[in-house]
Amino acid sequence: xxxxxxxxxxxxxxxxxxxxxxxxxxxxxxxxxxxxxxxxxxxxxxxxxxxxxxxxxxxxxxxxxxxxxxxxxxxxxxxxxxxxxxxxxxxxxxxxxxxxxxxxxxxxxxxxxxxxxxxxxxxxxxxxxxxxxxxxxxxxxxxxxxxxxxxxxxxxxxxxxxxx
Numbered sequence: 001x002x003x004x005x006x007x008x009x010x011x012x013x014x015x016x017x018x019x020x021x022x023x024x025x026x027x028x029x030x031x032x033x034x035x036x037x038x039x040x041x042x043x044x045x046x047x048x049x050x051x052x053x054x055x056x057x058x059x060x061x062x063x064x065x066x067x068x069x070x071x072x073x074x075x076x077x078x079x080x081x082x083x084x085x086x087x088x089x090x091x092x093x094x095x096x097x098x099x100x101x102x103x104x105x106x107x108x109x110x111x112x113x114x115x116x117x118x119x120x121x122x123x124x125x126x127x128x129x130x131x132x133x134x135x136x137x138x139x140x141x142x143x144x145x146x147x148x149x150x151x152x153x154x155x156x157x158x159x160x161x162x163x164x
Contacts, residue, residue: 048094049076057092061099073150074160075134091134093152093159102133106153113137116156117149138164 049057054076055066063080070077076092082101089102108116110128113135117125122139129136135151146164151157 049092049097054078054092054094057097058090058099063090063099073148073162075150089132091132091150095159098152098154100133100153104133104153106130106135108135108153108156110135113151113156117151117158120158122147122149134159 051069054069058066058078058080062083064083065081066078068077068079071094074094076094078090078092080088080090082088082103086103091100091102092098093100110130113128114125117137117139121142123142125137125139127136127138130153134153135149135156137149137151139147139149141147141161147161148164149158149162150160152159
């Protein structure tokens with residue numbers, strides 16, 4: 001009698017596992033109204049936070065009047081009012097939730113950015129500039145594809161890459 005129930009248990013466990021995997025995929029890709037996927041990039045993350053979560057994160061950081069919120073180039077961007085009332089632009093990394101205000105100073109230099117990119121296998125690194133609170137650069141990957149990169153001003157990690 002137990003042998004007849006074992007296959008049913010296996011089928012039930014398999015169905016549960018597939019259901020959980022489907023839920024995880026649905027949560028990562030989101031629905032059309034809650035999250036926008038950036039399909040212009042290759043090998044980088046998609047939005048993992050909903051618009052509501054991003055608004056809450058920004059407000060939790062002390063920003064007010066969040067407007068023009070959009071997901072592009074692998075990052076959320078918005079116009080906000082800072083705690084002191086100034087209107088600024090911010091980027092938010094959807095993977096870490098880290099906020100990059102446009103009026104912040106980079107914690108790493110251009111040379112450190114270039115070194116990090118080189119160590120990460122990027123070649124022909126050009127047009128490295130600190131703009132709107134994040135580093136931006138152009139480079140080629142190991143396959144020779146030309147990429148536009150967005151780089152964290154705190155530690156030089158690549159936040160997003162998009163084929164140019």
